[in-house]
Amino acid sequence: MLEIKGLRTVFPTSKGEVVAAKDVDLTMEPGQIIGLVGESGCGKSVTMLSILRLVPHPGRIVSGQVLFFGEDLVKKSPLEMRRIRGKEIAMIFQDPMTTLNPVFKVGEQIRESLRIHGIMSEQAGSWPWGARYRLQAERDKVIQLMEEVGIPSPQARYHEYPHQFSGGMQQRALIAIALACEPRLLLADEPTTALDVTIQAQILDLLRRINETHGTGIILVTHDLGVAAEFCEEIVVMYAGQIVERGPTDEVIQRPLHPYTRGLLRSIPRITREKRKLEPIPGVVPDLANLKYNCAFYDRCDAALPKCEHDELELRDVGGGRLVRCVLY
Ligand SMILES: Nc1ncnc2c1ncn2[C@@H]1O[C@H](COP(=O)(O)OP(=O)(O)OP(=O)(O)O)[C@@H](O)[C@H]1O
Ligand SMILES: [Mg+2]
Secondary structure (H helix, E strand, O other), rough: OOEEEEEEEEEEEOOOEEEEEEEEEEOOOOOOOOEEEOOOOHHHHHHHHOOOOOOOOOOEEEEEEEEEEEEHHHHHOOHHHHEEEOOOEEEOOHHHHHHOOOOHHHHHHHHHHHHHHOOOHHHOOOOOOHHHHHHHHHHHHHHHHHHHEEEEOOOHOOOOOHHHHHHHHHHHHHHHHOOOOOOOOEEEEOOOOOOOOHHHHHHHHHHHHHHHHHHOOOEEEOOHHHHHHOOOOOOEEOOOEEEEEEEEEHHHOOOOHHHHHHHHHHOOOOOOOOOOOOOOOOOOOOOOOOOOOOOOHHHHHHOOOHHHHHHOOOOEEEEOOOOEEOOOO
């Protein structure tokens, strides 16, 4: 369904060029759920925005391909992209309150996404429906969508404004907007980060149900390896703009290969009998405009060797569906 090859997205800054996505390769089958994890600033959002060609100015994609069912999205015209966004590939953005428009009723905002892509008029075909009937059909569909994402009393809440919705309900409304056109791929950028743990679990349940009933492929972006482990079949770990490890979830959790993944695992709390100290990864994500070593993780790595400084690094296939970018393998 999706095949990203050698994607490179850069931001020119006063300190030099920041390579926010550095030769990203990623493949995904229809209906799959993939978790993209990594610390803040490692390029997760930029990679998602690159897929939809929504990288904010002055950032730009300098090379690579984003094949969606074999068609390269990097080469599409702005008009073609507008048709694909929302209809074929939808995205849920990081912060619900800034994505919903505060001055429009929530129901109307969901209806807007149906209208833009002409969903109801398509289904109505050549029926001699007046505009009023179509409006009613669209409203019915919106109510049905609101029900599906678990917004209680949708008839009444259709007419409410975003500020009357709680954080969790706003997120559900955004998911309804994303689902309106039944996209084949859903990019969910930290959809639960702003929510408390109970609501977080409900939203993840909802996403899983959508995946099961509609076969929607999902890329879940999260900085929380624990969330990705529970929710995704495969985990992709990103560091400093690069994918450093990929593999089936159970394998990655039980036998992490890259020292960065091992560090991430040691820093998440787990309920076990034995007391275990949480170990943060020492240091911080390096300045992307000024990378000193060939391996961006070199100066934080507990397994670093002298050759890590200079040796060429590629994402290597180590068998069993696992890929890792590290000289140790
Ligand atoms: N508008 C911008 N201008 C300049 N640099 C940017 C811009 N947006 C992103 N970047 C650079 O791209 C890098 C990756 O940013 P991105 O938003 O993809 O991180 P992220 O992994 O999504 O982090 P978070 O978990 O905080 O959302 C940042 O470290 C930053 O250096
Ligand atoms: Mg982000």
